[in-house]
Amino acid sequence: MGAPGRPHSGARREGEPALKLLFAGTPAPAVPSLEALLASDHEVVAVLTRPDARAGRGRREVRSPVAVRADEAGIPVLQPPSPRDPAFLEQFAALGVDCAPVVAYGALVPPAALGIPTHGWVNLHFSLLPAWRGAAPVQHAVMAGDEVTGAATFRLEQGLDTGPVYGVVTEPVGPRDTAGDLLERLAVSGAGLLVATLDGIADGSLQPVPQPAEGVSLAPKVETADGAVDWSLPAHVVDRRVRGVTPAPGAWTTWRGDRLRLGPVEPLPTSLGLEPGQVSVGPSGVLVGTGRGSVRLGQVQPAGKRMLPAADWARGARPVDGERVGA
Known part of the structure; x- marks a missing residue:
């Protein structure tokens, strides 16, 4: 050596x-x-x-x-x-x-x-x-x-x-x-x-101190699969999980069988009658229901395309009533 x-x-x-x-x-x-x-x-x-x-x-x-x-x-x-x-x-x-x-x-x-x-x-x-x-x-x-x-x-x-x-x-x-x-x-x-x-x-003024035995938690590597959004979770949990994997490996869901990458979302306290994963497009933006409350989508990236505002994506995707992401 x-x-x-x-x-x-x-x-x-x-x-x-x-x-x-x-x-x-x-x-x-x-x-x-x-x-x-x-x-x-x-x-x-x-x-x-x-x-x-x-x-x-x-x-x-x-x-x-x-x-x-x-x-x-x-x-x-x-x-x-x-x-x-x-x-x-x-x-x-x-x-x-x-x-x-x-x-x-x-x-x-x-x-x-x-x-x-x-x-x-x-x-x-x-x-x-x-x-x-x-x-x-x-x-x-x-x-x-x-x-x-x-x-x-x-x-x-x-x-x-x-x-x-x-x-x-x-x-x-x-x-x-x-x-x-x-x-x-x-x-x-x-x-x-x-x-x-x-x-x-x-x-010579600094000596290390042993870590306490209490309060240990583990943070394993976050894989691509960990970025998949579980829409059955409450809106505030979906929000922080999306932010936690941004920018890497990135949050994503599926739309009509293809992967849809998501930028940070905005949690809303009410579900507006939306089921988990159900999409609604209106004056308030592109909303998705969760297990409790809903979220407003920000930026999205369809497969093979660039990131764009969710409203622009929705104009092209044209979700029908009751259609869901992550289905």
Whole structure:
């Protein structure tokens, strides 16, 4: 595996970086953290990110947002097929980093890598741990109707988001927030928390605290199937579930046998006599009945077409009395 990272001496000379870092991250929400670290007293000596992936109609290889930003900054980019790869572990050890901050890297860090940096791996997670441990904490917080969430930094260990916590920031969940809206804000506030955490580690003023045993909840990855709307649920639950899967993987239902993608909806307290899934088009817009109350559709996307206002869709679709979505 190679030699462990160099010991951190505590005091540092003027002009010397506080900590030498390997930054691990892949998607766009990790970029604000990389930006904040590049502007800090710490030195990012390399970036670890997932390999280039094929995307789009042409299936061309695309670099991750973190890799693109690292390229712009002239930072070496490491893209092993797996962080278990022996060649990567040897290369990582040779860097002699003090700490490895990680934000949504997208692969499990193996035990062989956890012990290489002097101060381990510090994970920025977008929830108030121990709530919403797992791959999709922001989506689950919105779907559950949480009024407050946040971000936490913790020392990575083998368990799923179980390590001791360094610090947290809180963030209110607005009544119309989508998961994308909330994650965008948390990515920025979390970046500040990550830098402050590394500052505290560097000067010895910060020690992690074990997570409480109570209040644990899990946030597994949200799949495409999870975006299917269950119209038998109450309108306020349909609303937050749609917002929770927006923009990805996206909410959807079916219409005349084809998939119909949905943007955020507006919950209404009354059903107006509509059965679950029943569509009504009128001066109030395009309404759909639920198990309790109804919702007003906003944007919709028919199969193979672009997103458009629900009223425009209805003019072309011409729902007949009693016709339903999701049937």
